[in-house]
Amino acid sequence: MSEDHLYALRHRHLIGLEDYSGAEIRLILDTADSFKEVIRRPIRKVPALRGKNVVNLFFESSTRTRLSFELAEKQLSADTLNFASTGSSVSKGESLGDTARNIEAMQVDCVVVRHAAAGAPLFLSQCLSNAVVINAGDGAHEHPTQGLLDLLTMRDALGGLEGLKVVLVGDIAHSRVARSNIWGLRKMGARVAVCGPPTLIPVDIEDMGVEVCYRVEDALRDADVVYALRIQLERQHEAFFPSLREYTRLFGIDPERLELAKPDAVVMHPGPINRGVELDSRVADSGRSVILDQVTNGVAVRMAVLYLLNGGGERDAA
Secondary structure, X not given: OOOOOOOOOOOOOEOOHHHOOHHHHHHHHHHHHHHHHHHOOOOOOOOOOOOOEEEEEEXXXXXXXXXXXXXXXXXXXXXXXXXXXXXXXXHHXXXXXXXXXXXXXXXXXXXXXXXXXXOHHHHHHHHOOOOEEEEEEEOOOEOHHHHHHHHHHHHHHHOOOOOOEEEEEOOOOOOHHHHHHHHHHHHOOOEEEEEOOHHHOXXXXXXXXXXXXXXXXXXXXXXXXXXXOOOOHHHOOOOOOOOHHHHHHHHXXXXXXXXXXXXXXXEEOOOOOOEOOOEOHHHHOOOOEOHHHHHHHHHHHHHHHHHHHXXXXXXXXX
């Protein structure tokens, strides 16, 4: 099977986009496009995963991602179980490995996991002999389905990904969303620039093939996509900038700064938005914002990932 004409994913799990090829990413996006038609139907359900058991292991708080996965699973007719660490055996001292083995003993086919520790989904994939593992965000490592839904939203809005200039503004150092976007965009032929306070830019970020800017005005010039990242105060254990007011003054995206980007540039954000910090409300609610499209595309992308990793199409043996 040629790299340009994949009909199945070559990976058994989705741990991150770093390991996925451009052809695999394209297959997921194209499959998600077909599921968008299902979402628009009066009866939004297909029997693709009937008989499959999917467990959602969320060790971190989540609204959009958890609900999006749950909705995707139900619309694919999977049987779903939702796990919360609070009040579970984990709170009584059970290890992640033992939790995984107990889940597999219940004949679970797929595990969707969100965890504060980078590497937790990879560890689970090594513990489980049969179940598929999908990373719903691990620490500051990756958030691959968010990256995929972002790529789909950009492709929908701008007609393609190759040659785009995408600017990621904000907390790059703590952002798993930034890493997944960088890996995915670079593999799809886009140019990526990152911008933020020097304290929030990893020292080796250029090794990922991105351009680094420390003035948002320089970064935004000729941008096709302006992607504002959330300031993740909960992941920061020291002060990386003087104040939120100072951050907004230097890096916040307002209508005047947005004028530096291309006339048809779109604005994105992974949510939840700190209004008046990363994005001015006039920008977040403008016609150039595709933030709600990201949410809609999240369901279609997660349907595509669940379908393809759980038997959708014959797995490529290469």
